[in-house]
Amino acid sequence: MAVRNSSSSRPRPRRATAPARGLEPPALAGLNPEQLAAVTAPLGPVLVLAGAGSGKTRVLTLRIAHLVASGAPPDSILAVTFTNKAATEMRERLARVLGPDAAARTVVGTFHAFCLRVLREHGAALGLPAFTLCDAADQLAAARAVLRDLRVPEQHVAPAQLQARISLGKNRLQRAEDQDDDLLRRGWLAYDEHLRRNRQLDFDDLLLAALRLLEERPAVRRALQARYRHVLVDEYQDTNRPQYEIVRRLAEKHHSLFVVGDDDQAIYGWRGADVTRILGFAQDFKGATTVRLQTNYRSTAGILEAANRLIACNVGRHEKTLRTALGDGDSPKVVPQADEETEAAFVAQDIAARLAAGARPAEFAVLLRTAVQTRPFETALRAAQVPYRLVGGPSFYDRKEVRDVLAYLRLLVDPDDEAALLRIANTPPRGLGKASLDRLVADATAAGRPVAESFDRAASVEGVTPVAAEAASGLRATLRTLGARAAAATDLVALVRETLNAVDYRAEIERCPTPEERAARIAGVNEVLNVAENLQRRGATSLRELLDRLTLKEQDDRTAEAPGERVLLMTLHAAKGLEWPRVYLVGCEETLLPHQKSIDTDTVPEVRRLMYVGITRAQRQLTMTFAATRSRYGSRSPTLPSRFLYEATGQAPPPQWRPAPATGEGRGRRGKKPPAQRSASG
DNA sequence: AACATCGCTATTTTT
DNA sequence: TAGCGATGTT
Numbered sequence: 026m027a028v029r030n031s032s033s034s035r036p037r038p039r040r041a042t043a044p045a046r047g048l049e050p051p052a053l054a055g056l057n058p059e060q061l062a063a064v065t066a067p068l069g070p071v072l073v074l075a076g077a078g079s080g081k082t083r084v085l086t087l088r089i090a091h092l093v094a095s096g097a098p099p100d101s102i103l104a105v106t107f108t109n110k111a112a113t114e115m116r117e118r119l120a121r122v123l124g125p126d127a128a129a130r131t132v133v134g135t136f137h138a139f140c141l142r143v144l145r146e147h148g149a150a151l152g153l154p155a156f157t158l159c160d161a162a163d164q165l166a167a168a169r170a171v172l173r174d175l176r177v178p179e180q181h182v183a184p185a186q187l188q189a190r191i192s193l194g195k196n197r198l199q200r201a202e203d204q205d206d207d208l209l210r211r212g213w214l215a216y217d218e219h220l221r222r223n224r225q226l227d228f229d230d231l232l233l234a235a236l237r238l239l240e241e242r243p244a245v246r247r248a249l250q251a252r253y254r255h256v257l258v259d260e261y262q263d264t265n266r267p268q269y270e271i272v273r274r275l276a277e278k279h280h281s282l283f284v285v286g287d288d289d290q291a292i293y294g295w296r297g298a299d300v301t302r303i304l305g306f307a308q309d310f311k312g313a314t315t316v317r318l319q320t321n322y323r324s325t326a327g328i329l330e331a332a333n334r335l336i337a338c339n340v341g342r343h344e345k346t347l348r349t350a351l352g353d354g355d356s357p358k359v360v361p362q363a364d365e366e367t368e369a370a371f372v373a374q375d376i377a378a379r380l381a382a383g384a385r386p387a388e389f390a391v392l393l394r395t396a397v398q399t400r401p402f403e404t405a406l407r408a409a410q411v412p413y414r415l416v417g418g419p420s421f422y423d424r425k426e427v428r429d430v431l432a433y434l435r436l437l438v439d440p441d442d443e444a445a446l447l448r449i450a451n452t453p454p455r456g457l458g459k460a461s462l463d464r465l466v467a468d469a470t471a472a473g474r475p476v477a478e479s480f481d482r483a484a485s486v487e488g489v490t491p492v493a494a495e496a497a498s499g500l501r502a503t504l505r506t507l508g509a510r511a512a513a514a515t516d517l518v519a520l521v522r523e524t525l526n527a528v529d530y531r532a533e534i535e536r537c538p539t540p541e542e543r544a545a546r547i548a549g550v551n552e553v554l555n556v557a558e559n560l561q562r563r564g565a566t567s568l569r570e571l572l573d574r575l576t577l578k579e580q581d582d583r584t585a586e587a588p589g590e591r592v593l594l595m596t597l598h599a600a601k602g603l604e605w606p607r608v609y610l611v612g613c614e615e616t617l618l619p620h621q622k623s624i625d626t627d628t629v630p631e632v633r634r635l636m637y638v639g640i641t642r643a644q645r646q647l648t649m650t651f652a653a654t655r656s657r658y659g660s661r662s663p664t665l666p667s668r669f670l671y672e673a674t675g676q677a678p679p680p681q682w683r684p685a686p687a688t689g690e691g692r693g694r695r696g697k698k699p700p701a702q703r704s705a706s707g
Numbered sequence: 708a709a710c711a712t713c714g715c716t717a718t719t720t721t722t
Numbered sequence: 723t724a725g726c727g728a729t730g731t732t
Binding site: 183397656657658659660 | 723724727
Binding site: 107108109135136137138158160161183227228229231232263292293295296394395396397417454458459576577578596597598599617620621622623631632635657658 | 708716717718719720721722
């Protein structure tokens with residue numbers, strides 16, 4: 026991707042310190058004393074409080090190298106991250122430091138990938154012999170089915186909302202039975218039952234099942250503790266309860282636990298991450314060493330000053346103050362604008378002017394609070410002829426054809442997979458329409474058997490047309506044949522091709538009305554083949570493994586692909602871990618940043634951290650903007666500058682922050698206190 | 708099965 | 723305002 030991560034490209038701290046015993050001098054040379062202390066901390070629990078831009082990935086990598094140099098076998102090392110991207114980067118860096126062979130023996134992956142690995146190996150001990158992964162779309166489908174079965178009008182509870190609440194509950198290690206909310210309790214129980222019937226685990230279940238294994242199966246626990254003697258965790262502030270418990274169990278035998286994180290960058294509380302884990306590390310793990318990395322190699326002094334000021338407004342944190350290793354640089358700028366259109370136009374023109382002066386597009390990022398803010402920016406950037414790319418949005422894996430192909434493959438591994446079967450039952454059209462399909466599902470539900478079995482006996486199910494019955498049983502026969510072949514397949518890519526031919530997926534593509542759409546679908550299918558080939562090269566040997574890795578999106582290159590020279594446009598959440606020379610932090614208004622929802626739910630400190638993350642993305646230019654009026658939900662209302670602007674600059678709002686809006690409304694507030702909240706939603 | 712229309716809602720999102 | 727899903731129309 027266009028953005029390089031952390032310390033790879035920035036000046037190294039100058040002073041070399043004495044090399045630690047066991048690790049080659051060149052590796053440790055160039056670490057500053059804080060980093061060196063972290064890397065060479067005594068074996069045992071270590072908490073590294075890594076401020077933004079302080080070189081944490083480097084420390085993590087060198088710690089592993091240090092362990093290996095001190096005699097730890099590489100395969101005794103487990104490093105967990107939150108995203109595939111972080112895992113990939115860690116693997117690459119490890120290969121450079123340890124050499125490819127030793128690096129390949131370490132286990133580096135996301136929490137979910139690690140848990141899946143453990144479950145595939147030891148799941149039988151829990152009576153979990155075979156399962157497929159339930160991805161986001163399946164989760165939603167399950168929630169929808171549950172609401173339908175409970176006969177709850179969807180107007181009252183959106184499937185997505187039920188799913189989110191179940192997920193949050195699981196991520197807080199709560200139990201369905203204990204939920205006070207009647208609908209949530211019943212919905213959650215039914216959801217779990219739905220998944221169980223389909224032998225699926227959702228992403229959250231992966232963590233929970235792995236934890237159960239560790240807690241309830243001592244033999245497995247001992248085996249895992251012996252295998253993974255050294256545990257390292259990245260982004261520790263983002264761990265949720267199940268993840269924390271897994272780590273604790275793994276490390277409780279040997280106490281070699283090295284966690285790196287920054288409580289000031291904890292921005293995922295709303296999905297179950299629990300900052301108290303990083304705050305309480307020293308109490309949780311006796312004899313822990315704590316190291317603070319406060320030297321920042323990313324941003325100039327003025328930017329860090331704003332960041333430090335802002336975050337100091339939060340209480341109950343591990344206090345840290347970032348010091349720049351670079352020069353003074355320019356102060357961050359605050360630019361008021363009349364409305365979201367002029368805000369976007371200002372940013373686009375400012376970027377265009379700097380491009381004209383020699384800057385490159387990839388030096389810039391525009392960071393927003395919400396996805397709906399993107400539109401005016403897209404329009405303005407296009408008008409100013411600035412090349413940009415919107416990061417985020419739907420993934421490659423959300424595309425219809427990709428999901429279709431994956432559904433077929435899942436059926437080869439598990440012919441009873443209901444979600445997959447229903448998805449492709451009439452894709453391409455085989456005369457198995459909605460009415461007949463409903464009958465088959467009803468028949469299965471009534472008889473308490475898998476829908477797949479009703480497909481087999483479709484001819485005797487009442488209300489199913491002969492054509493549909495023939496289609497249903499024919500489909501099953503085709504899948505059986507393919508499944509038998511899949512079990513023995515060595516060339517996975519060939520198997521995928523063969524499957525698509527056998528089910529005539531081409532017919533589905535031909536249904537697209539426009540040639541462009543057809544081409545896009547074909548490209549999507551080809552991309553699946555590419556990814557499959559890639560994964561096969563990287564060691565996927567069975568169709569099941571291929572599917573696992575596809576579902577965990579190990580190859581999602583939405584951000585990795587097509588770097589190019591483009592200004593990036595993304596949400597603040599998506600910007601975490603990235604950096605650019607020039608950053609625009611837009612929409613800095615009360616009720617947007619912080620969002621009204623955050624104000625209502627008393628989670629402003631978390632948004633302050635989000636703002637902090639945004640500020641600390643900037644290397645040498647930071648421009649914060651706000652609009653005096655903003656159109657939301659179809660009506661325009663006056664806004665107030667974000668309290669974070671006052672906090673970061675330490676100033677009362679200067680007069681120039683009070684632009685006279687065209688309407689004459691929305692006079693800025695003077696005074697040094699954060700402005701009173703006003704609802705902008707009308 | 709494809710398309711129009713109504714009514715409702717409206718942060719952040721990885722695996 | 724716009725996008726989604728459910729419902730109604732062709």
